[in-house]
Amino acid sequence: MxxxxxxxxxxxxxxxxxxxxxxxxxxxxxxxxxxxxxxxxPPAELRELVTWHMAASHNQYAPMAGLPDLRALLSARAAASTGQQADPDTEITITAGATEALFCAIQALLHPGDEAVVLDPAYDSYAPVVTLAGARPRHVALAFDPESLEFSIDWVQLGAVMNDATRLVIVNFPHNPTGALLDADDLERLADLLEQYDSLLLSDEVYEHIVFDGRRHSSVMSNKRLWRRSLVVSSFGKSLHATGWKIGYCMAPGVLSQELRKIHQFTTFSVSTPMQHALAEYLARCPDFADxxxxxxxxxxxxxxxxxxxxxxxxxxxxxxxxxxxxxxxxxxxxxxxxxxxxxxxxxxxxxxxxxxxxxxxxxxxxxxxxxxxxxxxxxxxxxxxxx
Ligand SMILES: Cc1ncc(COP(=O)(O)O)c(C=O)c1O
Missing domain, CATH: 3.90.1150.10 (Aspartate Aminotransferase, domain 1)
Structure with missing residues (x-):
């Protein structure tokens, strides 16, 4: 039977x-x-580096938080583009794609009874992972202008949904599927709301390098008030045409990274060693790879x-x-x-x-x-x- x-x-x-x-x-x-x-x-040079590192016996477990060289390079890149220094030892974690970083962040921060705000339309993993943590997803639709076909944060609705149980707000800009972006003023408004309810921010920035017509991506890391309460997630999948490699990372202040790592160490422990070596070497050789x-x-x-x-x-x-x-x-x-x-x-x-x-x-x-x-x-x- x-x-x-x-x-x-x-x-x-x-x-x-x-x-x-x-x-x-x-x-x-x-x-x-x-x-x-x-x-x-992905670039041929990067693919060759993976093969080279496999042949060079870089095939056993990487450190739990990720290869130190790769974390140091990511820290320097983030500092150059956002002005924010993330300590590579305690504030950067390499994960199995952005997906694992998002999963670990949500599991690390939410408790039963907490609420997490998701801005719809939203990437499909956020709400189910909030539910798995025993918390309640609160969906807020982005404002939609049917004339321009453009989307933006609906501040009135967002403010109306947030309350003392709001532990986390999950945002994704540059935004899949609408292409919407945030600017520096939006970051300030977000900081006001998060401070008002003492909530944390999970910022999915996997499309950080794909922004058009002379516009610029405003990372949450560029806002000091936000950075202290944020986890910022990105991925090499989108930036290096390597979605199948599933290598991403999370930058967050030490107290938040520490909790994220507790989950990460029991989810994957660490991620692909030869690919991390190859990425570190490639980033060092081609610092302008995303230009x-x-x-x-x-x-x-x-x-x-x-x-x-x-x-x-x-x-x-x-x-x-x-x-x-x-x-x-x-x-x-x-x-x-x-x-x-x-x-x-x-x-x-x-x-x-x-x-x-x-x-x-x-x-x-x-x-x-x-x-x-x-x-x-x-x-x-x-x-x-x-x-x-
Ligand atoms: C908004 C968003 N976040 C996260 C991911 C997942 O990234 P990764 O493949 O690095 O896990 C994607 C992939 O499509 C995405 O569009």
Whole structure:
């Protein structure tokens, strides 16, 4: 007799939309602009360094917090770009992608009865991990301007949801899926609210190096009032076209890093040794590795949007990340989840419906398309979409 299903810790969670859409894309031979991964490799020099370090016997456990050289380089880079010094020994931890850092941070900080604010549309891991910690996710929709198709923090709603139980606010700027950014004034407003409720901040900045049209990313680390109560998470996956390597990191003041490390040491303990060596050597050799990343992706965005010229989609060019939202209200009044599947079958382009990132948000007529793809893939996708 089959064993009955165990009582689920996450009963509301099924297969993620990314798996659903990617499976549908391969079943129907669609161009897959759904899942957010680059269609190109990390730099050849970096790949060669991984091989070299494996051959050089760097194959056993790395230190729990990460390779000291890599942490020192990250500290220097953060200090140069934000003015904030993070101590590599006590304030920087290398993790298995940003995902592990987010998991450890949430598990380390939240207790049953606590509340954590999630700004919708939100990356899909935040709320389930808050629930796993026994805490309560409080969803606040970003303000959406249907004219400009732009999103921003809804300060009134955020202020209304925060209370004495708010232990953590989770933010992600540059923002997936909308491309929204924060500026220095936003950081000050955030600091006011966090101080008022004595809450902590978890800032997911994995798209820190992908910001367009001359704009700049304002890291939480650049604001002194925020830094003392923040954990700042990033990833080499997005910055080096290496999403499959799953190497990320978390910077946070000592008292917060110490708690994060307690969870990290029992989650993965440490992460890939040869890759950490390779990354450290690569960062030392090519300190300007991210300088052209924004331009690189801006060109891809522009190719995609130029190829869509003449279509019935409405859009505002993404401000950041490698995702473009397209408004389909002139084409259909169907739900985004239904249309994303329908259009994967014909004309054969897979995307992600915006509503899957949102619990609090209103019904949008928006789909998210990943443009971290070769030009020919983008032109093929746009050609198919123009036929609608
Ligand atoms: C906003 C955001 N945070 C975190 C991640 C996960 O990063 P990693 O692959 O380094 O775990 C992603 C990946 O798509 C993301 O978009």
């Amino acid at each position: 089959q064993l009955p299903a165990p009582k689920s810790r996450l009963p509301g969670v099924g297969t993620t939309i990314f798996t659903v859409m990617s499976d549908a894309a391969s079943a129907h031979g669609a161009v897959n602009l759904s899942q957010g991964f680059p269609e190109f490799d 052209n990343l924004s331009r690189f992706y801006e060109n891809k965005r522009d190719h995609f949007l130029a190829a869509l010229e003449g279509s019935r989609f409405r859009f505002t060019p993404a401000r950041s990340t490698f995702f473009q939202l397209l408004d389909y209200s002139a084409l259909s009044s169907k739900k985004d989840t239904e249309l994303a599947l329908e259009w994967t079958r014909s004309p054969g382009v897979a995307s992600i419906p915006l509503s899957v990132f949102s619990e609090a948000a209103p019904a949008y007529r928006l789909l998210r398309f990943c443009f971290a793809k070769d030009k020919s893939t983008l032109v093929d996708a746009a050609h198919r979409l123009r036929a609608l």
